[in-house]
């Protein structure tokens with residue numbers, strides 16, 4: 001069924017444009033959708049890493065704070081005599097404490113342990129980190145636990161301190177100096193579980209590794225967080241052990257998605273291009289066919305009106321002069337001959353289109369049939385003012401060919417030379433033996449053919465684009481038939497032409513004595 005408006009070119013352009021726009025839009029949307037989904041998956045993975053790290057951190061903090069509460073409860077500032085006993089109990093319990101100091105706010109000397117020669121080094125080291133002056137005692141709430149965490153030069157000194165008040169109202173600062181190794185053991189016990197799936201590290205602010213090797217921050221799955229209250233000079237870092245695979249997986253997934261999107265877009269564009277080109281060809285062919293019908297009708301009409309006119313004059317007895325009569329009979333004969341050649345061409349062409357071949361191959365001497373055909377038309381051609389030369393090699397052998405088809409092909413070439421010559425009316429027909437072929441060439445000094453059209457002229461319905469050519473009668477099927485004739489003989493048709501100088505068409509027919517023994521192949525239809 002033919003939907004009338006679908007054949008209009010602008011509509012086709014609009015439809016193709018719409019498909020292109022919607023394909024591009026669809027591709028963008030699907031690309032952003034998949035990227036969005038990947039990002040979401042990535043984000044949720046990062047979130048779960050953050051959650052795990054924060055949970056581990058909380059567990060460490062909680063353990064230290066629980067420890068601190070126990071320590072605070074084990075101290076009774078009202079019983080100085082029991083302090084040594086209390087301190088011993090604390091050191092023995094698994095509470096990570098190295099030493100307990102009882103200090104009077106503002107004083108440079110400890111209440112307990114009393115300053116002595118034995119503890120002078122220990123006390124000196126403690127005082128170097130825990131500077132009473134730097135602690136704003138006035139703002140410390142009673143019985144509230146505080147922490148002091150120092151940098152690497154102070155060996156990450158870590159202490160918990162609490163301000164307490166005795167019954168008689170004097171204030172004592174109790175300070176628990178923690179053991180570094182025990183704190184590290186605590187950190188390790190809480191982080192070990194993570195190590196199966198993560199690289200885990202604790203670093204200080206300068207990036208020095210305290211626990212494990214510092215981790216590079218380059219991965220997007222890397223996460224780090226500070227200890228908020230207790231070990232506040234340290235940072236916990238984690239990254240999944242398989243982060244390179246995860247990143248590679250995401251990258252590959254993205255590439256695969258992109259590949260599919262680009263491939264399907266390209267396929268759609270290629271299909272559109274094919275549809276467009278086919279449509280264009282269809283339109284061109286339709287135009288060529290329409291031109292063909294009008295050309296053929298015109299070609300038939302002209303000889304027919306001549307025949308009618310001259311035959312009428314003869315039938316009515318208006319022509320008395322014998323020579324004139326003869327002249328009119330000749331015109332009727334040549335015009336009817338032109339018509340029958342055109343009709344033969346048309347029938348041949350119609351058969352060609354339907355894939356039907358009526359060919360009769362036999363031993364044929366091409367020189368002989370060309371000579372015969374030329375003799376039949378020589379008079380007519382010369383009468384039009386042409387100089388017609390025939391040159392035949394002496395040893396042209398017989399060939400296995402269809403004489404009618406060869407004659408038709410030759411007459412097409414000859415007819416074209418006559419049609420497309422303007423003032424320089426000169427035609428040269430040559431028959432040569434050439435490397436296993438009989439070369440039949442027809443040369444004229446006519447309008448010539450531009451290089452760009454020298455291949456197209458062999459297409460069916462194609463007529464030269466030059467207006468001077470368009471003015472000449474023609475149907476655009478002569479050379480298509482001639483080419484076909486060359487091909488069914490296993491030969492070829494070649495053209496050599498220069499606009500304004502003339503053309504030479506050469507029909508190459510292989511020399512053979514049966515259907516199958518052609519020894520040569522022609523690859524190109526243009527020399």
Ligand code: ADP
Nearest residue numbers: 416417420448457463464474475476477478479
């Ligand atoms: P037609 O001559 O009916 O147009 P043909 O198939 O015989 O169709 O030729 C196709 C086209 O080739 C012609 O329209 C013309 O442009 C070009 N052509 C053929 N023979 C010649 C020639 N001898 N000189 C110049 N142009 C030619």
